[in-house]
Amino acid sequence: xxxxxxxxxxxxxxxxxxxxxxxxxxxxxxxxxxxxxxxxxxxxxxxxxxxxxxxxxxxxxxxxxxxxxxxxxxxxxxxxxxxxxxxxxxxxxxxxxxxxxxxxxxxxxxxxxxxxxxxxxxxxxxxxxxxxxxxxxxxxxxxxxxxxxxxxxxxxxxxxxxxxxxxxxxxxxxxxxxxxxxxxxxxxxxxxxxxxxxxxxxxxxxxxxxxxxxxxxxxxxxxxxxxxxxxxxxxxxxxxxxxxxxxxxxxxxxxxxxxxxxxxxxxxxxxxxxxxxxxxxxxxxxxxxxxxxxxxxxxxxxxxxxxxxxxxxxxxxxxxxxxxxxxxxxxxxxxxxxxxxxxxxxxxxxxxxxxxxxxxxxxxxxxxxxxxxxxxxxxxxxxxxxxxxxxxxxxxxxxxxxxxxxxxxxxxxxxxxxxxxxxxxxxxxxxxxxxxxxxxxxxxxxxxxxx
Numbered sequence: 308x309x310x311x312x313x314x315x316x317x318x319x320x321x322x323x324x325x326x327x328x329x330x331x332x333x334x335x336x337x338x339x340x341x342x343x344x345x346x347x348x349x350x351x352x353x354x355x356x357x358x359x360x361x362x363x364x365x366x367x368x369x370x371x372x373x374x375x376x377x378x379x380x381x382x383x384x385x386x387x388x389x390x391x392x393x394x395x396x397x398x399x400x401x402x403x404x405x406x407x408x409x410x411x412x413x414x415x416x417x418x419x420x421x422x423x424x425x426x427x428x429x430x431x432x433x434x435x436x437x438x439x440x441x442x443x444x445x446x447x448x449x450x451x452x453x454x455x456x457x458x459x460x461x462x463x464x465x466x467x468x469x470x471x472x473x474x475x476x477x478x479x480x481x482x483x484x485x486x487x488x489x490x491x492x493x494x495x496x497x498x499x500x501x502x503x504x505x506x507x508x509x510x511x512x513x514x515x516x517x518x519x520x521x522x523x524x525x526x527x528x529x530x531x532x533x534x535x536x537x538x539x540x541x542x543x544x545x546x547x548x549x550x551x552x553x554x555x556x557x558x559x560x561x562x563x564x565x566x567x568x569x570x571x572x573x574x575x576x577x578x579x580x581x582x583x584x585x586x587x588x589x590x591x592x593x594x595x596x597x598x599x600x601x602x603x604x605x606x607x608x609x610x611x612x613x614x615x616x617x618x619x620x621x622x623x624x625x626x627x628x629x630x631x632x633x634x635x636x637x638x639x640x641x642x643x644x645x646x647x648x649x650x651x652x653x654x655x656x657x658x659x660x661x662x663x664x665x666x667x668x669x670x671x672x673x674x675x676x677x678x679x680x681x682x683x684x685x686x687x688x689x690x691x692x693x694x695x696x697x698x699x700x701x702x703x704x705x706x707x708x709x710x711x712x713x714x715x716x717x718x719x720x721x722x723x724x725x726x727x728x729x730x731x732x733x734x735x736x737x738x739x740x741x742x743x744x745x746x747x748x749x750x751x752x753x754x755x756x757x758x
Contacts, residue, residue, distance in 0.1 A: 325536070326376065333348045339416050361528050373419040383536075386556075391531065393492070394473070400439045405517075410429065415514070424449060434451055443500070456500065457500055471489050472496065474487075535619055536619065537619040540608070551628075553593070565585045576604055602632065602669055603690065606630060607628075610623075635740075639664055639691065645659045657707060659708055677731075697714070701718055704720065
C-alpha cells in the first residue's frame with residue numbers, strides 16, 4: 308500500500324488521517340530528505356517484501372542524514388495515536404553510528420538532528436550516549452531527555468542482520484507505551500516501558516535520523532510504517548430534548564459505536580440522563596443517541612471504547628455541550644410594569660418591570676435583549692426557572708427590590724416613562740418572545756395615573 312493518506316471529512320476543518328507506507332511501489336515521493344539523493348525505496352536486502360526505505364548514499368566522510376513525512380493531518384493531543392514500523396541497523400551501534408525515529412516533531416528533516424532547534428519525541432539507539440540501549444527521548448531544542456530506557460541492548464539483543472518491530476502508543480493524556488519485537492515483525496511485541504509526558508503536541512512531521520562513519524553508511528533500513536489515530540469527537544448536536552448527534556473524526560466500527568454502555572451523559576445540575584439507544588448513520592461517522600428528556604442545562608458526554616475501522620479504540624473522552632429548550636412567543640412574558648412609583652403605596656420608590664417564565668422548563672436568558680423604547684439592554688448569564696418571576700430594575704433600586712424575589716439590575720432608573728412606551732423581550736437569535744405597549748390611559752383615572 309503506497310503512502311495511503313485517507314482524509315475523513317465531516318465538518319469543515321474536521322480532519323483525521325491514517326498514514327502508511329510499505330515502499331512496495333519502489334519510490335519515496337511524499338517524503339522529504341535533508342539532502343536529496345541520500346535515501347531511496349531500495350531492493351537491497353529489504354526488511355520485508357521487495358523494497359524498504361534505505362539509506363543509499365556512499366559517503367566518503369562521517370555525516371548524518373534525515374528524512375521526514377508531513378503528518379499535520381493528525382492532532383496528537385486529541386486521541387490515542389499508534390505507530391508501527393520496523394528498523395534494521397546493519398552496523399554495530401556507537402556514538403558515531405546511531406539512529407533515531409522522530410515519532411513526531413515540529414520541524415522537518417533538515418532540523419532532525421541533535422545540533423538543531425527541534426522539539427518532539429524520538430525512539431532510537433545512541434542519539435545521545437553510547438551504551439547501545441534502546442530509549443524513548445523527549446527532544447527539546449535538539450537536546451534529549453530520557454523518558455523510557457528499555458532493557459534492549461541493540462547490538463546484543465537485535466544485532467546487525469535482524470530487524471526489530473515497534474508498536475508505540477500515546478494516549479491523549481500523554482501516556483506512552485513502547486513495545487518491541489526483537490525478532491522482527493509484530494508477532495511478539497512486548498512492552499519495554501511506559502512514561503507520561505505531554506510537553507509537546509505539535510505533530511508536524513514524522514522522520515528518521517541516521518548518523519554514520521564513512522565505513523558505516525548505507526546500513527539503515529526502515530519498513531512497514533503505519534501511523535494511525537483513534538476516533539475523536541468533533542461535535543455534539545442537540546436535535547431535540549431526547550436526541551443527540553455525535554460526530555466522529557473518522558468512520559467508526561458499528562458494534563462499538565452502537566453499544567449503549569460506551570456512552571454516558573452527566574448533567575451539571577439536573578437529574579441523570581439515560582441513554583436508550585445508539586444508532587450509527589450510513590456515513591459511519593455520525594451516531595444518533597436517543598436519551599431521556601433533557602432540560603436547559605450544561606452536560607458532559609463521555610465516550611469510551613468506540614473503535615475505528617482499523618480497530619483503534621478511543622480513550623475515555625469527554626465533550627461538554629449545552630441544551631436549551633426552544634422558547635416560543637409567550638413562554639416568557641412581561642407581566643408587571645411599575646412606571647410611576649410616586650406616591651409610594653407599600654413598595655419602594657423605584658421603577659421596575661417583572662417577567663414571568665410561563666413554560667415548564669428552565670429558560671436561559673443569556674444574551675437575550677430587553678428593548679424599552681429605543682434603549683436596548685442585553686441579559687447576562689442568568690436562568691429563570693419554570694413558574695418563576697424576575698424583577699428587572701436599575702442598579703440603585705436593586706437593594707430595595709431584591710427582598711421581593713429574584714432581581715436583576717439591567718435598566719436605567721428612568722427607562723420606564725410615565726406616559727408609556729413599548730417594551731419588547733427577544734431571545735438570543737433576536738426572535739420576539741413578549742411585547743407590551745403601555746400608555747397612561749391604562750390607569751383609567753387621574754388618581755391612578757399620578758402614581
